[in-house]
Amino acid sequence: MKKKIQEETAKLFDWLVETRRDLHMHPETGLQEIRTSAKAAEELQKLGLEVKTGIATTGVVGLLHGGSPGRTIAIRADMDALPVREETGLPFASKNNGVMHACGHDAHVAMALGTARVLAGMREQIHGNVKFIMQPAEENLGGARDMIVEGAMEDPKVDAIISIHVETHASVGTLTIKSGPIWASADAFVVSINGKGGHGSQPHDSVDPIHIAAHVIVAIQTMIPRMLDARDPVVVSVCSIQGGTAFNIIPESVTLSGTVRTLSQERRAVMPAKLEDIVRGVTATFGGTYDFTYVPAVPVTSNDPGMTEIMRGVAEDLWGAENVLDMERPNMGSEDYSYYVKEVPGVMGRLGAAKAGAERYPAHHPKFDIDERCLPFGVELLSATAIKFLNGNV
Numbered sequence: 001m002k003k004k005i006q007e008e009t010a011k012l013f014d015w016l017v018e019t020r021r022d023l024h025m026h027p028e029t030g031l032q033e034i035r036t037s038a039k040a041a042e043e044l045q046k047l048g049l050e051v052k053t054g055i056a057t058t059g060v061v062g063l064l065h066g067g068s069p070g071r072t073i074a075i076r077a078d079m080d081a082l083p084v085r086e087e088t089g090l091p092f093a094s095k096n097n098g099v100m101h102a103c104g105h106d107a108h109v110a111m112a113l114g115t116a117r118v119l120a121g122m123r124e125q126i127h128g129n130v131k132f133i134m135q136p137a138e139e140n141l142g143g144a145r146d147m148i149v150e151g152a153m154e155d156p157k158v159d160a161i162i163s164i165h166v167e168t169h170a171s172v173g174t175l176t177i178k179s180g181p182i183w184a185s186a187d188a189f190v191v192s193i194n195g196k197g198g199h200g201s202q203p204h205d206s207v208d209p210i211h212i213a214a215h216v217i218v219a220i221q222t223m224i225p226r227m228l229d230a231r232d233p234v235v236v237s238v239c240s241i242q243g244g245t246a247f248n249i250i251p252e253s254v255t256l257s258g259t260v261r262t263l264s265q266e267r268r269a270v271m272p273a274k275l276e277d278i279v280r281g282v283t284a285t286f287g288g289t290y291d292f293t294y295v296p297a298v299p300v301t302s303n304d305p306g307m308t309e310i311m312r313g314v315a316e317d318l319w320g321a322e323n324v325l326d327m328e329r330p331n332m333g334s335e336d337y338s339y340y341v342k343e344v345p346g347v348m349g350r351l352g353a354a355k356a357g358a359e360r361y362p363a364h365h366p367k368f369d370i371d372e373r374c375l376p377f378g379v380e381l382l383s384a385t386a387i388k389f390l391n392g393n394v
């Protein structure tokens, strides 16, 4: 089937480029993916898939039944764009002012639809089902969770999930992959430090929350690395601080907020208490009080070892072992793909998409762009990995 996948994918190149450019021209931010999801649903329906729409607002699920019964594998694509003003100058640049596909999700949708075309053409040989999960709002880090809550992983129950993300720092024709954690968890905290307001000239009659906040920030940044084993990493950043109205008034309170990133569930679990201990101790020392809120958001994204081996093996078989690169270390950013891989074994690989000879811009940059020659590689990889999982060989 490998040869058939490669032949069918090669025929799709122009269509993949056209589809990706159409999506690129009409980007929509999270939960607004109306045109994008309508297009995805239409393409999947044309192929005779069982299609459900309106899941988690704009999500689409397409189910392809193979010719014989078996397990179900899901292929996930995220559909949302970003509130970024595009500066690529491309002829197919965004027509939606201030919104841009700056993370390559246009390519993800095109590749998932291309995979649906390839696999629909060989459905008789497939043992089991392939479920296409086209989700909204990855950038808001909530789309995946809502898709799961609304049943995207059920009926039939998904046994495993695969996905790819374009990688503009790796060459076209490569896969970068690793087993275990690849993206961090992302949680938020908000601390209000309450003191006693007064005149700036008379701090002895006040409890100065700005002074306490300064100590809290320094204590967080010095205590976390002293208290927690550096071999299980954590990043804490205080990213906002608000308080005060004038140069000579000590305010009543100051509010800080920040983000916490970890690479393990164990480390993630201890962070609320560790942070609150610091806040409690420092504010008490200076005579203030506090309110502490910890907002769990996204879990760690961890690639299942077995699924990683399947995708890695398929890529080596398709493109040669020299084009399959080890991801050296996880990224402390986050992906809401984490929610799926908490439910079932799954893997996300990074598909090489660097534009040869052009300056490389990271994801979310206004000049971000991919080399479209990566698109058929993605289709081949997703198609062959799904078949390998379901049929045992490609």
Ligand SMILES: [Zn+2]
Binding pocket: 102, 103, 139, 363, 364
């Ligand atoms: Zn992104």
Ligand SMILES: [Zn+2]
Binding pocket: 103, 104, 105, 138, 165
């Ligand atoms: Zn992305």
